[in-house]
Amino acid sequence: MKSVTFPEAAGPEGLRLYAIGDVHGRADLLTRLHGLIRADLANNPAHDWRIIHLGDYVDRGPASKEVLDFLIEAREKDERNLVLMGNHDVSFLDFLALAEPDGVFANNGGRETALSYGVEIDFRDPKSVDEGYVALVSAVPQAHVEFIRHMPRAFTFGDFFFCHAGIRPGVPLDHQDPEDLIWIRRPFLDWTEPFEKVVIHGHTPLEEIEVKLNRVDVDTFAWHSGQLSAIVIDGATKRFIQTLP
Template identity: 55%
Template sequence: MRLYAIGDVHGRLDLLRAMHAQIRAELKRDRPDDWRIIHLGDYVDRGPDSNGVIDFLVDRTAEDDRVIALAGNHDDGLLAFLRDGDRTGLFARFGGADTARSYGVAADFSTTEAAASSRAALAAKVPEKHVDFLGNLRVSQEFGDFFFCHAGIRPGVPLDRQDREDLVWIRDAFLHHPELHPKVIVHGHTPHEEAEILANRVNVDTLAYASGRLTALVVDGREKRVLEAVAG
């Protein structure tokens, strides 16, 4: 089974489309016996077209169950804002205005009242299928010797007992852990200039929204390589 694990998209529909085009071309050329495309979360915020990214993933995951989408903390943050309109939450503080703009809403988080009004306006514009998609994202996936999640795992905790909060939020305890895990952890969440390929983990978050580079890990038997979609 060939595996493609795609890092944080953050509203860069152009790069996501380009990545899928490269993958389609490889699959057509190589005709592997089986394959999966695993998106590691953070589809929204900061980039210009979160609306388009979610729409794309809704369609692709519905068309083929070999296309998998996992939850990221920013995806959870959008749902949280739609529920409570919190002006101090992740969505309001880290790129939610860009997401709202992609739905045609000029969000204002300057006061509690303004945030509540923005929440109502955004809730009216976000399609129900987008809310359903984000609300039903799984938080991890395993294939062979690889474990896929958005942020990482809590070292020392069995993979089947990991806490959801850690899977979408963890950083230091995971990133600084030098020993091997039960499986190689493939993740995003923590931006790095280049893909990090270490003995115990692989990080494919290359800050796509700002760098113009969306990165994926490709695993095909014993072969492991990096694939990139680069803004033209």
């Protein structure tokens, strides 16, 4: 099986790629980073471009609703804005469907997501969960539900494979389990051999962008650090853009 490493990997000729890490309710940082990308395109024009958002738009930060509003509007204005699914986005839909009082959403910033829709939920109180669930289902626009539901889980451009969490080593890219693409950690992170393509991902937050021979992690803990990061791929040239904390 053919493999490629980061130093030699290249994007498609004439197509600049921007891949943005986990947003987690930080609409302010997402807006700011899109501004930096617009400035980058203005100062250094590209023949064509794509902005790839790597998932986890909701939870933890204060403005999940606003993040989804922003992404929906950006996609409607220009379909070159691409939006991948993350595990927190799926967990948000799971809560809206099942009202799990002790699931991923409840235990990982779901309260903040609900608040962004004007709904208070105390997940320690069953009555509050029941009442909050009904209110949240009513408050979340169906457009948000459908937007998340139809997000793809991976894109491929040139020598790069984009997904939220990572891939299962030893499994061809076109046979990956969709759940691995949004949930996997250790088997992927611990793998040091090259893959078919260099994987650009988020999901595992770090203080700084992590560049390995076989993958790049651009999740820099934006909701907490104030630093939202993106890799820029322009042919064989790779660089990074970040908001300042």
